[in-house]
Amino acid sequence: MIAGARAQNPAPPGPPPTPGPSIVYRAHNSEAIRDYQVNPELVRRMTNALVLAVTRQPDLASAWRSLIKPNDRVGIKISATGGELFTTHREIVNTIVDGLVAAGQARERIIVWDRSLGGIKDAGYLGNEGYQLRSITPRDGYDAKATISAPYLGNLIWGDFEYIGNRGEMPLLSETENTSSISHLSKILANEVTKVINLPVMSDNVRNGVAGCLYNLTIPNVDNWRRFGAPPAFGGSSIPEIYADPHVGQKVVLNLMDGLLAQYAGGPESHPGYAVPFATLYASRDPVAIDALVLKQLEIWRERRKVPPIKELGAHVKFAGEMGLGNADLKRIEIRDVGP
Numbered sequence: 001m002i003a004g005a006r007a008q009n010p011a012p013p014g015p016p017p018t019p020g021p022s023i024v025y026r027a028h029n030s031e032a033i034r035d036y037q038v039n040p041e042l043v044r045r046m047t048n049a050l051v052l053a054v055t056r057q058p059d060l061a062s063a064w065r066s067l068i069k070p071n072d073r074v075g076i077k078i079s080a081t082g083g084e085l086f087t088t089h090r091e092i093v094n095t096i097v098d099g100l101v102a103a104g105q106a107r108e109r110i111i112v113w114d115r116s117l118g119g120i121k122d123a124g125y126l127g128n129e130g131y132q133l134r135s136i137t138p139r140d141g142y143d144a145k146a147t148i149s150a151p152y153l154g155n156l157i158w159g160d161f162e163y164i165g166n167r168g169e170m171p172l173l174s175e176t177e178n179t180s181s182i183s184h185l186s187k188i189l190a191n192e193v194t195k196v197i198n199l200p201v202m203s204d205n206v207r208n209g210v211a212g213c214l215y216n217l218t219i220p221n222v223d224n225w226r227r228f229g230a231p232p233a234f235g236g237s238s239i240p241e242i243y244a245d246p247h248v249g250q251k252v253v254l255n256l257m258d259g260l261l262a263q264y265a266g267g268p269e270s271h272p273g274y275a276v277p278f279a280t281l282y283a284s285r286d287p288v289a290i291d292a293l294v295l296k297q298l299e300i301w302r303e304r305r306k307v308p309p310i311k312e313l314g315a316h317v318k319f320a321g322e323m324g325l326g327n328a329d330l331k332r333i334e335i336r337d338v339g340p
Contacts, residue, residue: 022289022327023334024282025053032279032340033260040091043260043281045340047095050256050283053338064103067253068195074100075111075193075251076131079201079216079258081268083119085275088199088258090124092281096197096256097131107131113188115220119270134188139163142184142223143191146247150238153179154227160184161223183222185247196251198287202259202278202294203267204302208235209314210295211268213255213287214325218242236315240323243287249325257282257290264301276301288326289333291317296330 027046032039048060057063068074076096078088093112101107110131117125117135127133136142138159156163161184164177189196200216207229208215218239219225228235243249259281265274282290295314302309321328 021332021334022284022286023336024284024286024289024293025050026280026282026335026337027340028280028337029340030279033277036085036261036277038089038091038260042340043089043091044095046281047092047256048099049338049340050281051096051099051254053336054254054283054285060099061102061104064099064105068100068103068105070104072105072195073109073111073193074105074195074197075113075188076197076199077189077217077221078112078114078199079203079211079220079268080114080117080120080123081211081220082201082203082263082270084122084270085261085272086201086203086263086268086270087120087123087125088201089260092199092256092258094129096199097129111188111193115186136186136188136221139223141186141188143187144184146185146187146190148183148185148222148242148245149181150183150227151181152227152233153181154183154224155179156224157226159223180224183224186221189217189221189251190247194251195253198252198255200255200257201268202257202262202280202282202297204264204298204310205229205267205313207313208239208316209310209312210291210298210317212291212294212317213257214239214243214291214316214320217248217252217287221248234313234315236312236319239316240320240325243320244323244325249287252287253285255282255284255287255290257294259294262297262301264298265305265307274301274305274307286326286333288317288320288328292321292328292330292333293335 055063107130113134142161156178205211262278
């Protein structure tokens, strides 16, 4: 839990409220991607159709105004781990930015970010779209006061806030001096943005089962994160607990998953041999519902290719449902198709 987020002498927590049925809107068009290349105009129409469906507004400006207020500082959390093929598609990001600008946001104040932007140029991002395209600065990009504790230690490396030593240096320390049970939130998420649009890519994750909506906003936004993908828990409880913090999940106004090109094994780094041109986008207010649907689809593809099932690696999705963050029970999720 982030320091200072708890009230003094809080009342004993009761059981989490049971969320009502969740709606996940789906836009699919087989022409949206061909030979790894997207159809920009079609993807734009699919994205806008989902925004209108989720908000139930008559036009895009009204839709975005229903989610974002004039004084909000808007952040768009992308996934940029997968390089050319498996980074959140630029066409989706630019469509959303254009909608926000139409609703009155200043383009230059919008932050589009991930922990690292290593392969983002290969994915077509030009860097001159007018919004801020940013990564998290090693060490200095984390907030000293926005801390998250967990009951197990992680081995710190260069770039973590509390790491002792310089890059490439082998400091003479005891076995415990570069370990910590504390993680720090990125300054971008903790301090700089008040509303977040969450844009993960439809992919598995070798550490956490599925690199979905819950994962995309949590693990890439904390330091000392490797411990959340280690056995026996594999982040099962930690990812939902980080997302539940008021500085994190409560800022999200829309989850839109990029499934134009999906990957069911080896993710979130690029492994085209496990790729499927799925030509599908999902959108919902409920991040758990999207992740539950995606986890089911990934398991179908993995079974067909005789790839081992995800099992406990994706336990954080079920745990998030049990915490009341959304619906992980597929029986309580309604899929509604929308046209581009």
